[in-house]
Amino acid sequence: MNQIPEDILHSMTHFKMPGPVCQHKENGTIEANETKFTTYSCDTLVLGSGAAGLRAAVELKRRGIDVVVATSCLFGGTSACSGSDKQTLHTVGTSNRGDDFTKMAHDISSGGCMDIDTAYIESVGSLYSFSSLQYLGLLLPQDTYGAVLRYKTDHDEAGRATSCGPLTSRLMTKVLCEEAIRLDVPFLTGCTGVKILTEDGRASGLLVVNPKDKTNQYGLSLITFNRLVLATGGPGELYRDSVYPKACFSAIGMALDAGVRAVNLTESQFGISTNRDQFPWNLSGTYMQVMPYIYSVNEDGDEYNFLAEYYRTTRELASNVFRKGYQWPFQAQRLMNHGSSLVDIAVFFENRKDRKVFMDFKRNPEQVPEDKPFNIEDLDEDVRSYLKNNDGLAALPIDRLRAMNPLAIELYKSHGVDITAEPLQFNVNNQHLNGGLEVDNWGRTSLKNCYAIGETAGTHGVTRPGGAALNAGQVFGTRCAQHIAANISSDKNSGLTEDISGELSNILQELEKAAEGSLSIKKVRSDIQARMSDKTGFVCQADEVAEGLFEAKQLKSDLHKHQLKLESPAETAIYFQCTQMALTSEAILTALDYYIENGGGSRGARVICAEDGTAVPEAAGKTLDELRFREEDLEDRNKTITIQYNSDTENFQTTEKSVNADLELDNIFFEKNWGAYLTGDIYK
Numbered sequence: 303m304n305q306i307p308e309d310i311l312h313s314m315t316h317f318k319m320p321g322p323v324c325q326h327k328e329n330g331t332i333e334a335n336e337t338k339f340t341t342y343s344c345d346t347l348v349l350g351s352g353a354a355g356l357r358a359a360v361e362l363k364r365r366g367i368d369v370v371v372a373t374s375c376l377f378g379g380t381s382a383c384s385g386s387d388k389q390t391l392h393t394v395g396t397s398n399r400g401d402d403f404t405k406m407a408h409d410i411s412s413g414g415c416m417d418i419d420t421a422y423i424e425s426v427g428s429l430y431s432f433s434s435l436q437y438l439g440l441l442l443p444q445d446t447y448g449a450v451l452r453y454k455t456d457h458d459e460a461g462r463a464t465s466c467g468p469l470t471s472r473l474m475t476k477v478l479c480e481e482a483i484r485l486d487v488p489f490l491t492g493c494t495g496v497k498i499l500t501e502d503g504r505a506s507g508l509l510v511v512n513p514k515d516k517t518n519q520y521g522l523s524l525i526t527f528n529r530l531v532l533a534t535g536g537p538g539e540l541y542r543d544s545v546y547p548k549a550c551f552s553a554i555g556m557a558l559d560a561g562v563r564a565v566n567l568t569e570s571q572f573g574i575s576t577n578r579d580q581f582p583w584n585l586s587g588t589y590m591q592v593m594p595y596i597y598s599v600n601e602d603g604d605e606y607n608f609l610a611e612y613y614r615t616t617r618e619l620a621s622n623v624f625r626k627g628y629q630w631p632f633q634a635q636r637l638m639n640h641g642s643s644l645v646d647i648a649v650f651f652e653n654r655k656d657r658k659v660f661m662d663f664k665r666n667p668e669q670v671p672e673d674k675p676f677n678i679e680d681l682d683e684d685v686r687s688y689l690k691n692n693d694g695l696a697a698l699p700i701d702r703l704r705a706m707n708p709l710a711i712e713l714y715k716s717h718g719v720d721i722t723a724e725p726l727q728f729n730v731n732n733q734h735l736n737g738g739l740e741v742d743n744w745g746r747t748s749l750k751n752c753y754a755i756g757e758t759a760g761t762h763g764v765t766r767p768g769g770a771a772l773n774a775g776q777v778f779g780t781r782c783a784q785h786i787a788a789n790i791s792s793d794k795n796s797g798l799t800e801d802i803s804g805e806l807s808n809i810l811q812e813l814e815k816a817a818e819g820s821l822s823i824k825k826v827r828s829d830i831q832a833r834m835s836d837k838t839g840f841v842c843q844a845d846e847v848a849e850g851l852f853e854a855k856q857l858k859s860d861l862h863k864h865q866l867k868l869e870s871p872a873e874t875a876i877y878f879q880c881t882q883m884a885l886t887s888e889a890i891l892t893a894l895d896y897y898i899e900n901g902g903g904s905r906g907a908r909v910i911c912a913e914d915g916t917a918v919p920e921a922a923g924k925t926l927d928e929l930r931f932r933e934e935d936l937e938d939r940n941k942t943i944t945i946q947y948n949s950d951t952e953n954f955q956t957t958e959k960s961v962n963a964d965l966e967l968d969n970i971f972f973e974k975n976w977g978a979y980l981t982g983d984i985y986k
């Protein structure tokens with residue numbers, strides 16, 4: 303990268319978010335158990351204001367729909383608060399030789415467990431998603447001909463990634479929110495959805511906690527609507543070792559509780575990143591491509607060049623550190639043949655020895671004993687040529703970083719960490735849920751009138767190219783709006799029509815009882831997080847998953863017997879979030895246990911270790927017996943595991959579904975298919 307003036311770099315990481323947004327007005331109160339509840343209504347309620355929710359909101363409003371966005375935190379969640387060296391938006395490649403939509407669809411779904419039509423929709427939809435973001439003011443980098451600049455990212459051999467720097471998703475949130483303000487979309491900020499109310503098998507109301515509302519002591523209010531769009535992100539709070547920003551609970555648990563079906567809950571992403579208690583950030587891309595020295599330190603301050611125990615030569619070690627840049631998520635297949643996922647495993651074992659792990663940008667990788675010292679000229683060919691092409695051959699990692707991506711330094715500096723002066727502590731953390739609520743091609747869930755988009759929806763398979771998460775949120779945010787607008791007249795109803803005072807009374811009784819509860823919210827939350835990280839992390843012992851599931855069920859029964867303690871009405875939102883965390887955790891464990899019990903092997907983000915495993919990774923000449931693992935059964939790629947909660951029996955039902963592998967495009971022609979578009983048949 304050419305020398306970029308400080309002020310330009312600064313402006314890419316320091317910008318003001320828009321506001322204020324217009325607040326939605328209440329339309330009355332209702333009463334239950336002598337307690338009043340403020341009420342609101344709208345045609346379509348979007349829950350969540352990340353990039354996906356805001357996309358849905360502006361697309362709905364442009365189509366004349368009476369839409370309201372309710373959100374716990376206007377600029378909370380992963381879109382507004384996370385990033386990496388350069389955050390990636392994965393779309394169809396527009397530079398150089400162009401792209402092929404069907405090829406892209408096959409690439410998106412190549413890890414398996416993903417319908418090809420979903421992948422194709424994301425592929426063709428990406429064109430509109432990125433060009434409309436440009437139209438709204440997102441400054442995606444271009445060449446002199448107007449083509450968007452591209453690079454290769456995880457699970458992407460074609461190079462379809464683009465970026466406007468480390469805060470790409472925050473910038474997306476910014477331009478979408480600016481558009482929402484221009485369009486006068488009303489918001490209910492500081493409102494956490496806690497219970498979906500249904501009528502005749504369709505979503506028709508939502509109970510929210512709005513601490514600003516003093517109508518009742520809990521801040522409970524009711525929103526009625528005709529359609530609900532869940533855009534509440536992923537459940538990052540589920541894991542102790544997590545790179546999500548704080549307070550990412552998602553409403554997946556709330557939806558499960560309402561009986562909404564979920565899919566692919568077995569599939570996630572884990573990777574190296576700085577920890578949540580410092581500044582959660584992905585250490586992908588250039589952070590790794592400059593090859594910092596990775597080491598660990600024990601309690602006494604002794605330093606270990608631990609990667610030298612895994613790679614056979616200094617060249618192999620350094621080249622694999624480099625590859626972590628674009629092979630960022632842990633991937634079971636990359637454990638073999640001294641692949642780049644051995645780095646994650648090595649960090650895992652250092653943690654188990656109670657050592658802290660760091661990367662130091664002022665030092666090159668230390669040599670593997672009995673091999674040559676690090677030499678920038680002696681790297682694998684792909685590594686060496688990438689560095690050469692990108693002016694990244696300076697002597698030290700920090701100088702290579704300054705040359706290739708100075709923003710990466712600026713970013714940590716803006717959070718009080720100077721990586722030019724001090725090493726960076728990091729870990730392998732949970733980063734993304736690929737699965738989520740099951741949706742059809744228009745974002746509809748199994749509950750009538752309820753849609754799910756963004757990370758709440760389970761639109762990804764076992765793997766996803768880096769940047770596909772943001773793209774999927776934009777594509778399905780648009781598609782659900784199209785579907786809602788197309789069905790508005792044929793599917794008119796008026797939110798809740800039945801008397802719901804009984805249901806509200808039950809909730810009030812539960813909260814009154816909770817004041818006498820004995821289980822601490824803090825303790826239950828940290829127990830769930832520890833269980834998820836220890837028993838369903840990226841290194842999974844087959845028998846420990848069953849143990850984890852047993853403990854999750856035990857927690858359910860404890861919650862019944864002893865009840866979660868509501869210390870004060872101010873804790874009402876977290877009370878519900880914690881209960882829903884318990885349910886989501888049980889759902890993930892149930893799905894994973896089902897997968898493993900049925901012989902499921904290592905794939906995507908998890909290595910499934912078991913005595914009957916057939917593969918053992920090699921590390922610098924020795925075998926890692928502890929990591930004996932089950933290999934992936936390729937047949938499993940052709941089906942998904944879906945799961946549905948029954949609140950009467952309090953059990954999950956697990957089902958397998960075949961993946962749709964046929965893309966029917968040969969019969970689509972203009973005259974033949976135009977009619978279906980004009981009559982709205984395409985939405986059926």
Ligand SMILES: Cc1cc2nc3c(=O)[nH]c(=O)nc-3n(C[C@H](O)[C@H](O)[C@H](O)COP(=O)(O)OP(=O)(O)OC[C@H]3O[C@@H](n4cnc5c(N)ncnc54)[C@H](O)[C@@H]3O)c2cc1C
Nearest residue numbers: 350351352353354374379380381390495535756757769772
């Ligand atoms: C460190 C990191 C780096 C990443 N890098 C990339 C990348 O480079 N490319 C990529 O494609 N993806 C990346 N991802 C994933 C991607 O950022 C997320 O999947 C995406 O931003 C999710 O967007 P969303 O709109 O679905 O949810 P979010 O942006 O998380 O927004 C959720 C919204 O819902 C609100 N909310 C939650 N629960 C409730 C509730 N019950 N009631 C009311 N409101 C609620 C929140 O306040 C928030 O406003 C990364 C993730 C992390 C953690």
